[in-house]
Amino acid sequence: SDSFPPPEMLEQDLAEKADVVESIKIANEFQTALENGELSLHYQPIIDLTRGNVVGFEALMRWIHPEKGFISPGVFIPIAEKNGLIVQASRWALGESCRALRRIEARVGADREMYMSVNFSSTDFASENFIDHLYNIISESDVLPTQVRLEITERLLIQQPDNAKAMLQMCKDAGMGIAIDDFGTGYSSLSYLYYFPIDTLKVDQSFVRAMQRDEKSLELVKSIVGLGKNMKMSIIAEGVETVEEARLLQDMGCDKVQGYYFAKPMPEKDVIEFLRNYQPI
Numbered sequence: 001s002d003s004f005p006p007p008e009m010l011e012q013d014l015a016e017k018a019d020v021v022e023s024i025k026i027a028n029e030f031q032t033a034l035e036n037g038e039l040s041l042h043y044q045p046i047i048d049l050t051r052g053n054v055v056g057f058e059a060l061m062r063w064i065h066p067e068k069g070f071i072s073p074g075v076f077i078p079i080a081e082k083n084g085l086i087v088q089a090s091r092w093a094l095g096e097s098c099r100a101l102r103r104i105e106a107r108v109g110a111d112r113e114m115y116m117s118v119n120f121s122s123t124d125f126a127s128e129n130f131i132d133h134l135y136n137i138i139s140e141s142d143v144l145p146t147q148v149r150l151e152i153t154e155r156l157l158i159q160q161p162d163n164a165k166a167m168l169q170m171c172k173d174a175g176m177g178i179a180i181d182d183f184g185t186g187y188s189s190l191s192y193l194y195y196f197p198i199d200t201l202k203v204d205q206s207f208v209r210a211m212q213r214d215e216k217s218l219e220l221v222k223s224i225v226g227l228g229k230n231m232k233m234s235i236i237a238e239g240v241e242t243v244e245e246a247r248l249l250q251d252m253g254c255d256k257v258q259g260y261y262f263a264k265p266m267p268e269k270d271v272i273e274f275l276r277n278y279q280p281i
């Protein structure tokens with residue numbers, strides 16, 4: 001009974017090793033996934049609460065593994081960020097989502113009216129010639145730079161402040177929008193809101209979810225909406241699942257929402273169907 005390490009510690013150790021082995025496997029298989037076209041994109045509509053219309057979409061990566069089936073981006077994205085494969089995946093996602101936007105526009109007759117919001121990681125920003133690649137992909141896909149929005153996290157701003165500032169400024173000067181994702185979950189210092197050229201804050205879904213049962217979360221969402229408004233930024237509340245949440249956000253003056261209540265992320269063909277049937281809220 002005095003054995004060392006204690007059996008439960010060994011178990012934990014084994015579990016961790018299994019995780020490591022699994023993530024090495026996923027890392028290798030992700031390379032194959034990129035080459036074999038196992039990745040696809042789903043698009044989630046972003047809705048303007050003041051006018052009721054669809055203003056754009058967020059592109060979200062999907063991986064259907066030939067044997068394992070659906071693998072969550074929550075699992076493979078962090079792995080791809082660590083081993084650098086995300087760089088290639090992001091370029092593909094930007095090009096593909098911009099071309100999809102052009103096709104969607106053509107099908108529903110909404111020329112240049114909507115935007116595409118694409119997630120980028122700090123690995124992307126640290127990659128060689130990131131900005132040149134961005135410009136090239138955008139011009140080749142024939143969307144306007146103003147139709148492209150970059151979603152980044154606070155981590156990027158904290159990790160590489162000077163580099164990030166210079167690069168984001170170039171993106172902004174070219175006409176792209178810049179949104180801070182998962183706002184409120186990262187860092188307590190808000191000074192970076194002045195330092196970086198940011199135009200949109202995305203309120204993290206954990207706060208939206210807790211808003212109705214937890215006074216503190218409600219106050220937090222209100223503060224973020226107020227802060228964003230004072231700074232002339234646009235606010236998108238994420239993870240809106242009920243009409244009550246949507247009304248509450250509308251009353252606070254939150255201008256945009258995204259969530260299952262309006263639409264789940266969906267493949268391109270369903271987006272066209274969705275837009276044709278959409279009734280402004």
Ligand code: C2E
Nearest residue numbers: 060061073074077093119120121239240241258259260265
């Ligand atoms: P995120 O960027 O915060 O994306 C929002 C996540 O919330 C998505 O999960 C979306 O499907 C989900 N969601 C949207 N509305 C609701 C709702 O009403 N209720 C609930 N419960 N969930 C909702 P998903 O697609 O699983 O993506 C997870 C994360 O993976 C993303 O979080 C993002 O950090 C990352 N990710 C996904 N695609 C990409 C990509 O192309 N590039 C990068 N770098 N990261 C990506």
Ligand code: CA
Nearest residue numbers: 058119151181
């Ligand atoms: Ca996002």
Ligand code: CA
Nearest residue numbers: 181182202238
């Ligand atoms: Ca988010």
Ligand code: CA
Nearest residue numbers: 181182204205
């Ligand atoms: Ca997230």
